[in-house]
Amino acid sequence: xxxxxxxxxxxxxxVIGLEVHAQVIxxxxxxxxxxxxxxxxxxxxxxxVDAAFPGMLPVINRECVAQAVRTGxxxxxxxxxxxxxxxxxxFYADLPAGYQISQFxxxxxxAGKVEIELADGSRxxxxxxxxxxEQDAGKSLHDQSPDSSHIDLNRAGVGLMExxxxxxxxxxxxxxxxxxxxxxxxxYLGTCDGNMEEGSMxxxxxxxxxxxxxxxxxxxxxxxxxSIRFVMQAIEVEARRQVAIWESGSAVDQxxxxxxxxxxxxxxxxxxxxxxxxxxxxxxxxxPLVLEREWVDRLRAELPExxxxxxxxxxxxxxxxxxxxxxxVAEKPxxxxxxxVAKGRDARLASNWMLGxxxxxLNRTGRxxxxxxxxxxxxxGLLDLIADGTINGRIAKxxxxxMVETGDGAGVIVERKGLxxxxxxxxxxxxxxxxxxxxxxxxxxxxxxxxxxxxxFVGQVMKATGGKGNPALVNAALKARLAS
Amino acid sequence: MPLDTxxxxxxxxxARIGITDDEAGRLQGELNGIxxxxxxxxxxxxxxxxxxxxxxxxxxxxxxxxVTDGNKVDAVLSNAPExxxxxxxxPKVVE
Numbered sequence: 053x054x055x056x057x058x059x060x061x062x063x064x065x066x067v068i069g070l071e072v073h074a075q076v077i078x079x080x081x082x083x084x085x086x087x088x089x090x091x092x093x094x095x096x097x098x099x100x101v102d103a104a105f106p107g108m109l110p111v112i113n114r115e116c117v118a119q120a121v122r123t124g125x126x127x128x129x130x131x132x133x134x135x136x137x138x139x140x141x142x143f144y145a146d147l148p149a150g151y152q153i154s155q156f157x158x159x160x161x162x163a164g165k166v167e168i169e170l171a172d173g174s175r176x177x178x179x180x181x182x183x184x185x186e187q188d189a190g191k192s193l194h195d196q197s198p199d200s201s202h203i204d205l206n207r208a209g210v211g212l213m214e215x216x217x218x219x220x221x222x223x224x225x226x227x228x229x230x231x232x233x234x235x236x237x238x239x240y241l242g243t244c245d246g247n248m249e250e251g252s253m254x255x256x257x258x259x260x261x262x263x264x265x266x267x268x269x270x271x272x273x274x275x276x277x278x279s280i281r282f283v284m285q286a287i288e289v290e291a292r293r294q295v296a297i298w299e300s301g302s303a304v305d306q307x308x309x310x311x312x313x314x315x316x317x318x319x320x321x322x323x324x325x326x327x328x329x330x331x332x333x334x335x336x337x338x339x340p341l342v343l344e345r346e347w348v349d350r351l352r353a354e355l356p357e358x359x360x361x362x363x364x365x366x367x368x369x370x371x372x373x374x375x376x377x378x379x380x381v382a383e384k385p386x387x388x389x390x391x392x393v394a395k396g397r398d399a400r401l402a403s404n405w406m407l408g409x410x411x412x413x414l415n416r417t418g419r420x421x422x423x424x425x426x427x428x429x430x431x432x433g434l435l436d437l438i439a440d441g442t443i444n445g446r447i448a449k450x451x452x453x454x455m456v457e458t459g460d461g462a463g464v465i466v467e468r469k470g471l472x473x474x475x476x477x478x479x480x481x482x483x484x485x486x487x488x489x490x491x492x493x494x495x496x497x498x499x500x501x502x503x504x505x506x507x508x509f510v511g512q513v514m515k516a517t518g519g520k521g522n523p524a525l526v527n528a529a530l531k532a533r534l535a536s
Numbered sequence: 537m538p539l540d541t542x543x544x545x546x547x548x549x550x551a552r553i554g555i556t557d558d559e560a561g562r563l564q565g566e567l568n569g570i571x572x573x574x575x576x577x578x579x580x581x582x583x584x585x586x587x588x589x590x591x592x593x594x595x596x597x598x599x600x601x602x603v604t605d606g607n608k609v610d611a612v613l614s615n616a617p618e619x620x621x622x623x624x625x626x627p628k629v630v631e
Contacts, residue, residue, distance in 0.1 A: 078601050085604030094622040095612050099605035103612045115601030143552045145626040150551070192629060202623035205612070329550060342595035 055223030057261070057295050064261045064295045067268055068227050068287055069219035072234060073212050074244035075188065075252040076119045082187055082211035083110030083153065090250060094204040102209040104149035109337055116211040117341065118351055119243040120160050120185050123213055125352050126241045127180050129164025133345060135184075137338040141331045146190035146203050154214075156332045159184035160341060166217075166237070167360060168229040169378055178230050179218030188212050213244065219258065219268065224284035231255060231280045232382070236359050240384050248279050255283050259290045261298065269294075270304045274311050274318055286311035290318045362387055370399035379407060385421045392428035397435050405431060409449065413456045425456045434462035446519055447471050474520045480529050483516040484509075488533070498534065506534070538568045 056063040081088050084101035101108040124131050136158040139151040161183035169175050190208035192201050215234065221227045235246035235253060246253045255278075260271035274290060277283045289311075294304045309318040357365070359381045366387065367377040380403065381387045394402040410424070410431065417425055426434075434452060437443050443451060443466055454465045466472060474480060487509060488495050498505040509530055514521050544564045548555045555563065609622050618625040 080601055080603045080605075085599070085602065086606035087603045093609070095609045095624075096622075097606050098608070098612045100608075100611065101605075105615075111599045112596055113601050114598035117598065141550070143550065145624075145629055193623070194628065196623070197620060197625070199628060200618070200620065200625040201627070201629050202620055202625055204623060331550070339594070339596045 055225065057291060059295060059299050061299060062263060064291070064298075065264055066222055066224075066287065066291050067219050067260045067262060067271070068221035068223075069258040069271075070217045070221070070227060070230060070283075071256040071258070072215045072217075072231070073188075073254045073256075074123075074215060074234075074238055074246070076116050076185075076211035076213055077243055077245060078113060078115045078119065078211055080113055081209040082113055082116050082185065084209050086209065088210045090252075092206055094202075095206065097206040098208065102148070102205055110153060110335075112338070112341065113211065116185060117160070117343070119211070119241075120183060120213050121343070121348055121351050122241050122355060123215070123238065123243045124161035124164060124183055125348075125355055126237050126243075126358055127161070127164035127166060127183070127215070129180060129183065130162035131343065131348050132158065132160055132162055133343045133348070134158070135160040135341045137185075137335045137341070138332045139335045140186075144189070145201060146192045146205070146208065148190070148205065148208065152187050152189065153335055153338070154186035154332075155184035158340075160343075166230060166233050168226060168233050170225060170229055173375065176220075176226065178220045178226070181216040181218055183213055183215045186212050186214055219260075219271075224287045227257070227287055228280050228284045231283060233359070236382055240356055240358055242356075251278060254278055257283055257286055257290075259287055259294070260304070261291050261294045269298070270306050272304065272306065272318075273308050275308055275321060277311050282311060282313050285313065285316065286318060289316055293318065366390070370394050370403075372399055372403045376403045376407060383421065389421050389424070389428045393432045393435065397432060398439065401435055401438070402431075405435065405452075409452050413452075417456070425459060426452070430455060430461055437462050437466060441473060441475065441522065442466060443471055444473050444520070444523055446514075446523075447473070450519075471520060473522045474517045475522045475525060477525065477529065480513070480517065480521055480525055481533070483513050483521065484526075484530055484533050487512040487516055506530070509534070539564055539571070 056065055058064075076082070076088075078088050080086060081097075081099075081102065084099040086099040086102055087097040089097065099108075101110060121131055135155055137153050138156040140154045140156065141151040143150055159182045163182065164180040166178045166180060167175055168178055188207045188210040190203055190205040192203055194201050196202045217230065221230060235248075238244040238253070239246050244253060248254065254276050257274040257277055258271045259274065260269050262269045272290060272294070274286050277286050290309065297304050308321045310321045311318050362381045363374070363377045366372060366380060367374050370377075372380075380390045386406075390402060390406055393406065410426065413426065414421065414424060419425060431452075434448060434455065437451075438445060438448050443462075448462075451462050451465050451471060454460070454469070455462060458465070460468075491509075491512065494505055494508060498509075510523075510526060513526050513530060514523070517526070541560050541564050544560050544567065545555070548560070548563075613619045613622075613624065616624045
């Protein structure tokens with residue numbers, strides 16, 4: 053879908069690249085044995101390595117490396133069997149060593165790709181340049197005291213994967229789709245929880261604008277955006293700012309900016325003078341990271357089914373529309389829920405119920421699929437009652453709402469409320485006579501040729517059966533009665 | 537390539553070390569001495585030789601993913617010039 057900004061001089065195209073910092077799921081930190089878990093008393097998840105005491109040496113965590121390799125494999129990327137660690141030097145209070153251990157010239161993972169899907173159903177491939185391992189920094193608290201900042205190093209040294217995309221995205225929508233897809237892949241792999249609110253996934257956004265066919269113009273980097281919605285907003289306002297600068301005859305300066313969601317604007321972050329002067333050099337404390345091919349192959353063999361493969365399988369195996377399949381696989385537990393409901397049942401019906409009534413109920417109750425008020429087994433039970441003719445589709449909606457409220461099974465509710473479908477022809481005939489008797493005027497109109505009143509009679513008969521009439525039987529009986 | 541005083545000042549600023557003009561001059565001499573000494577290595581012909589990143593063990597040793605450290609707030613804060621409860625206290629930094 054094309055997204056362009058129209059101005060007097062013509063239309064401007066957006067060029068967007070994303071650097072995503074994804075916190076590695078592991079027990080301990082990348083280079084120390086301190087806990088990597090979130091929270092904890094301030095400075096309690098800290099070893100002397102993390103606090104950069106003199107003489108302390110980093111020792112790499114095998115699981116963090118495995119997580120990076122799994123992620124690389126999930127992004128269909130090249131795994132570099134030899135990579136290196138470098139020191140990225142900058143001075144900041146929450147970086148005790150004065151440098152971050154990162155991978156600059158030789159990252160552990162090379163080029164890969166992410167396939168995104170847009171609202172119009174089209175798909176595009178976004179290139180991944182690289183993925184490397186690095187340490188997180190500590191946290192500065194500025195609001196605890198009027199004259200000092202407080203530093204908590206619990207996050208310092210936790211493993212991060214920095215995943216850098218190619219400048220392949222052309223609209224805020226594509227950037228949003230990329231982040232959602234990347235998060236889905238990370239969650240499937242179990243390598244990052246993808247929780248942007250808690251900061252375990254954050255994005256730096258590179259934006260520039262250009263006229264069609266031009267080479268890239270100067271870009272700006274918007275740092276640390278912490279929700280997909282904000283990423284999309286930040287791109288939009290930053291692109292407009294840059295277009296206004298170029299249109300006025302000035303030039304955009306390359307700089308780091310910050311997105312302020314309250315004001316809906318970006319502003320320059322730090323002084324440009326020394327920005328990006330990180331003086332990288334190989335970390336003399338760390339030898340090259342060498343991976344054995346057999347180990348990588350084993351990790352590859354243990355990978356779970358990934359979202360794209362699952363989408364194709366669900367569409368094929370269950371005969372559901374591609375769109376439904378792509379919605380169902382966005383979250384792994386949703387796909388699992390679907391498979392439980394659909395096994396041995398009408399899969400299209402299962403998918404329709406999930407995408408419609410179940411998702412609506414989850415939204416309304418503010419719950420996730422993991423603690424859905426209606427379990428997969430219960431929803432399956434409801435579909436069984438529709439399939440065997442115990443209840444009709446209309447009544448099933450009411451039963452479902454009752455299931456959401458009470459947590460009871462469909463069968464129990466149907467019995468308790470007497471919602472069994474009326475298939476007894478005597479009862480249906482009686483309802484027909486009652487309706488025709490009460491609406492003699494309409495009957496006369498119908499007889500005079502007003503055919504469309506048939507629908508009215510069907511509705512009235514259904515109402516007379518309390519909605520429980522078997523629609524097919526009601527139709528047939530009514531047709532026969534009116535023809536006589 | 538010898539360092540000029542402007543570069544010496546820049547390096548000091550990046551490391552947040554305040555230096556006087558006298559010190560800048562002295563450090564320039566010392567740093568250029570060190571660089572010149574290391575520079576002698578460039579006289580060796582290393583055409584076709586792979587970079588060596590360490591001697592002895594050729595690759596990084598990895599450890600198991602276990603929590604074996606932490607819960608030593610007092611030790612961690614023991615060298616802090618200032619502390620506030622369980623935190624390091626540093627001059628206010630505001631972007």
